Amino acid sequence: MVKKDASRWIMILPATIIIAMALFYPVISTVVISFQDRSLFMPHLSRFVGINNYKNILSSQEFWSALKVTIYFTVISVFAEFVIGLFTAILLNQNFKMKTFLRALVILPWAIPTVANGVLWQWIFDANYGALNGLLYQLGIIKDYVNWLGSPFLALNMVIIADVWKNCWFFTIVLLGALQTIPKSYFEAAEVDGAGFWSRLFKVTLPLLRPAIAVSLVLRTSEAFKVFDIIYIMTKGGPANGTQVLSYYVYHKSFEAMKLGEGAAISTIIAVVILAAAIFYTKILMREEVEINA
């Protein structure tokens, strides 16, 4: 018996070590650093400072502004991506010619590296040479070129558009996969019962997609909440900090102001928020067995 037990432990040891090194060590050490006054240089001189870093962060206006920007970015972009993703998935689940080709095509934007996507949209939104101004001007929708990335709130929304264009296809792919597992007979039965498109959507499709929606929402929400690269490429947090999200603030604190302790404190706050969001989603979307109440 004892021998068997030992071999069981040995078998899971490699995986445990890898997970511990790759996952637990960075998480725990971030939390530890968040209680120290550690700077990027001379880390050996750091001291334990209790909750000072958290106090500094929570009392700084910049943190709250970054939090607001992040929440706005997350809510709007994930909602838009979900809605577009859901309807394109339903569309691509229909039977029509070129179905396979189109399904392959939607992966393309999602597969573009974020950096390339950022540069692409930066040029589209360019105030003088951008395609968006050119298009809207020639259609007569705008009388004068608009400086899309030139004012704080407008710039934030334009970055969201760039992000939605790239990431809504993630929902399409996941939801399309889930849709294909739903037997056609369900929809046919609902149709026979006289259910229209909307009632079929809300009474059959959405309840059956619930687990897939939960997974993709959790993933995209946590990704959006941690967004950094597209902001770094397109606006660098500007103008006037209007697009500075929390991750960018972490980057600034850790690598520009070189206060690793405060940077780690913000990171820990971000992690807690994402964890709360994940628990919230799973609680609402996965709490019960799926049943169709037709």
Next chain:
Amino acid sequence: MRKFLIVVLTFVVILSFAKVTIRVISSDDFAAFRREAIKEFEKLYPDIKVELISVGYNQLYQKIVTTLAVDPGAFDVIDVDCIWTPEFVEMGLLEQIDDRLTEDMKKNILPSVMRILQYKGKTYGLPMFDDVLFFYYNEDLLKKAGILRPPATWDEFVVFSQILQEKGLVKYGSIWGWAQAEGLICYYTMLLSSFGGRFFDENGEPVFNQGGGLKALQWMVDAIYKYKVVDPASINSDDRAMLHALANGDVAFGFNWSFAWTIFNDPEQSTQVGKIKVALVPSGKPGIVSNTSSGSMGLAITRGSKHKDAAWKFIAFLANRKQQKKQSIKYGAMPIWEDLYHDEEILKYHPEFEAMLKQLYYVTDRPSLVRYTEFSRILQIYIQKALTRQMTPKEALDAAVKEVKKLLGK
């Protein structure tokens, strides 16, 4: 035993012939020149190999700091902007080089440039060029508008821009690089000093929220919204992105570093080859002829470098008169040697050399602070708040002064 000796000997022989590789990180502004110079250097010193990592200026600081924090010997030579010297020295990144300087260097390199890599009386590297923000104007466009000379004051700058716009020659008179980045502080320093302002008073108290400092920001905001002579895209273009508009003939005026000269005259990047000239930066106050912001950079040896002698050879090579002359003639930079300013060859082949030289007499440095990066960021954010009209210039600068006082513990 004999076998062992042979092995050891072979190793010694191999090691003594082995090439030393030095890693150099530098801003990409003069990358073409440096790549060319490295080829010559490697021919001259066949035992040294140079690996050049060139990154955009706005990435340079983070790249140096984060890399050296992890591995102090990762770079042997780093490109240091004048504003970083105090901070880098305090962090222990730079090797002192006073003993390596030759008499010639001590005597004949311009003291105003040498200063950028000196801190508390010690020298930490060699400057590579003498750079300031120059005033570039499109002579061709001005002629077409019937304007015979470049503007000498900011009022003229506005009027000339309006004339050019009314005649339909340009959409905006000028474009600037006022995005949230270090370039913004250079432009602000230029305007602040030409309006007769200063950042700190004799007691080290920040005073840029009054006098010339306030006038400068008020002018920036008015130039966009009231006079409408500055392209609003300036708010989100940095000092590199704004170059396209000038090189394309879309604006008539622009302010930039010496490297821009090559871009304006490169047929692949510019439609205005030979049309862009240099004049003194306009003045904002009677009694001030002109004023601009300095922005020289230099190369320094890292304290963690394992090949300090090879690194020094490379720095001294790029600083020598022959290379400096080439950098001037082919790439537009202003040399570091005093005597090269009378060099006939440079005067002959660099058409704007004399105009640029005049500007070097009217220069203001950005403040020298150990916590410069944080100071700069506070200022960038509040200037941007005024430029995007979330705050008035006075409110923005008052708030900035308050935060700078807190930063400096006043």
